[in-house]
Amino acid sequence: MSNGESRRDDMMLKGDARGLRLVVPEDLAPEMMKESLKNVLGAARHILAGARVVIDLRGRACSEGEVFDILTHFVWPGGVTVISWISFHAETLRLLRASGFPTGEPPMPGPTPPKGRPPLLLIPRSLRSGQRVEHGADVVVAGHVNDGAEIFAVGCVVVWGRLQGLVHAGCAGDHGAQILVRSFEAPQYRIGSKVSYVDKDAPWWGKAVVLCLENDAPVAHQIDVKNA
Structure with a gap:
């Protein structure tokens, strides 16, 4: 210009x-x-x-x-x-x-991370409908995950905004993976091999939550992010 x-x-x-x-x-x-x-x-x-x-x-x-x-x-x-x-x-x-092209964020040079574990993926923007992220470790979204957007992470997922799309943490089978969301507004989420369907009447709908599995069952813990 x-x-x-x-x-x-x-x-x-x-x-x-x-x-x-x-x-x-x-x-x-x-x-x-x-x-x-x-x-x-x-x-x-x-x-x-x-x-x-x-x-x-x-x-x-x-x-x-x-x-x-x-x-x-x-x-x-x-x-x-x-x-x-x-x-x-x-x-x-x-x-x-x-087409056979290599895809995904390549690893940073430097100290070798644990074998088979790529570095964290930071997405500095919101994801729109039709956008899909797949990553072999943890994923952090500094924005919203809108309805129709999808995240599949081998590790944990943090959404520092609204979650209205689909998140699957621990998608390779890790039941210890967790999802942290600033405002949960999605009809379902997945951790490991478990799928949890959520109704809008849930007391933590629209709230900040940590989602995990306890005794192999989906659990939501509401958290306070007012000062975050």
Whole structure:
């Protein structure tokens, strides 16, 4: 942009400890995809050759054509190695996996975490209907999980907002996993192999709760987050 400011629909190339991350905004107009990719490639070509890159699609609903555009207008001409594709959109995630692409947040370099246990995944925004998160450890959402959104975590789940969608903590079978929610407003939740259906008449509906299993039965403990 000519004024030097970045808009929320600008495509960005950012650096972090993993390497480079291409962030494709959810609100970028489809007809702007090729032009935006070419602009990023032109501005950063000098640092791209041989670089390790994460393609972060966030909650964007990507078509096969858009994925191909990313390959033909950024990945292949830039000479980069894509270490992972990130998506919170269920159909896009299925498309990426069906194409054989690696998906999910790659581990940070540094001290090796316990074997088979990826690092915590922090999602700094709300999840909309149709968005799905799958992660092999704990998940924290700094926002709402709206109706129609889904989280499947091998570990625990924290939703620091409203939970109206589906959360499955301990989805690999861990009955010790827990769910912490600032405002519970969902018809069901899952922990391990257990499913609990919740009625709006529950005394803790709309309240902050910790959900867990005790003696193999779902239990909700209301908590005070006024000073949190």
